[in-house]
Amino acid sequence: MNYVELIEEEIKKFKPVTTEERIDSGIVVGAGDSYAAALVIEGKTKRRALALDPLEAISLNVDKPFVIVSVSGRTKTNIELAKIKRKEGRKVIAITSNPSSPLAENSDVVITIPYKSEVTLPGTLSFLLSLSALYSLFGEEVPEKVSIKSFELRKNPFFVGHNENYGIAYYATLKLNEIFCEQANYERLELFPHSPIFSTRGRQIIILGNGDRERRIKELVDYTDVVVTGCDDPFCNSFAVIYSILERMKREGWNRICFLDDKQILNISSTIIYS
Numbered sequence: 001m002n003y004v005e006l007i008e009e010e011i012k013k014f015k016p017v018t019t020e021e022r023i024d025s026g027i028v029v030g031a032g033d034s035y036a037a038a039l040v041i042e043g044k045t046k047r048r049a050l051a052l053d054p055l056e057a058i059s060l061n062v063d064k065p066f067v068i069v070s071v072s073g074r075t076k077t078n079i080e081l082a083k084i085k086r087k088e089g090r091k092v093i094a095i096t097s098n099p100s101s102p103l104a105e106n107s108d109v110v111i112t113i114p115y116k117s118e119v120t121l122p123g124t125l126s127f128l129l130s131l132s133a134l135y136s137l138f139g140e141e142v143p144e145k146v147s148i149k150s151f152e153l154r155k156n157p158f159f160v161g162h163n164e165n166y167g168i169a170y171y172a173t174l175k176l177n178e179i180f181c182e183q184a185n186y187e188r189l190e191l192f193p194h195s196p197i198f199s200t201r202g203r204q205i206i207i208l209g210n211g212d213r214e215r216r217i218k219e220l221v222d223y224t225d226v227v228v229t230g231c232d233d234p235f236c237n238s239f240a241v242i243y244s245i246l247e248r249m250k251r252e253g254w255n256r257i258c259f260l261d262d263k264q265i266l267n268i269s270s271t272i273i274y275s
Helices: 003-012 033-044 054-058 076-087 125-137 164-180 212-220 234-252 263-274
Strands: 026-029 049-052 066-069 092-096 109-112 158-161 185-188 205-208 226-228
Touching: 003 125, 003 234, 026 033, 026 054, 033 049, 033 066, 033 125, 033 164, 049 054, 054 076, 066 076, 066 125, 076 092, 092 125, 125 234, 158 164, 164 185, 164 205, 164 234, 205 212, 205 234, 212 226
Parallel strands: 026 049, 026 066, 066 092, 092 109, 158 185, 158 205, 205 226
Antiparallel strands: none
16 A cells, blocks of 8 residues: 555545535634634634634534534534534534534535545545635635645644644644654744744744745744745645655655554544544
């Protein structure tokens, strides 16, 4: 089994998900990759969408739709959230690849993403599909063409992003955790120089953006490697991160998805998430 080839084949299949359902504002809920997608749409919509994790969202009683993003539709807290919010009279919209899941069954509207894989992989295509569905739901446009701007990814990087690209910084950190079982960090652009920058000696800094402030950091930092991706758009940055990870896997001969190998932690993770 060649994981690089499997992931490459997956992401080549990406076509944006569109939906006739539209909302102007709402609470977008998710965990893991789904929370990353929620952070992206929060930044993209200037917080017409508010990103929360499911446990936070349970206690939030606001008169807005709750959009719950879960590829499997089986995560325990998401299902509990859907049931509670419907009892409170809130509209619940599910974005999932499983229209017969418990989450879908407890939602008012189900937006199905066309994702299915016989092999467990770190979320790449599923993330892009979920994010595009959120764009469509909130009336935002996905770029028709995305240029690939990969970079040489090193170990233990620090990802930095502004607005919608902060969600991609978080997403990138998740992929390093999952594929390499490796530590990485993420932060908002404006907060990064206030304290986190002091942890970056000897580490690569990857700035997901293309603005003057991003380039100013690169100009000033001369003690370590700084990459500015040159992408303003989160889809461009998503592909940049994914392809850079794949290139590193090739360079290192890394044919593993590390989280699948650590059975002890995987069992703990699955128990907490699903039961």
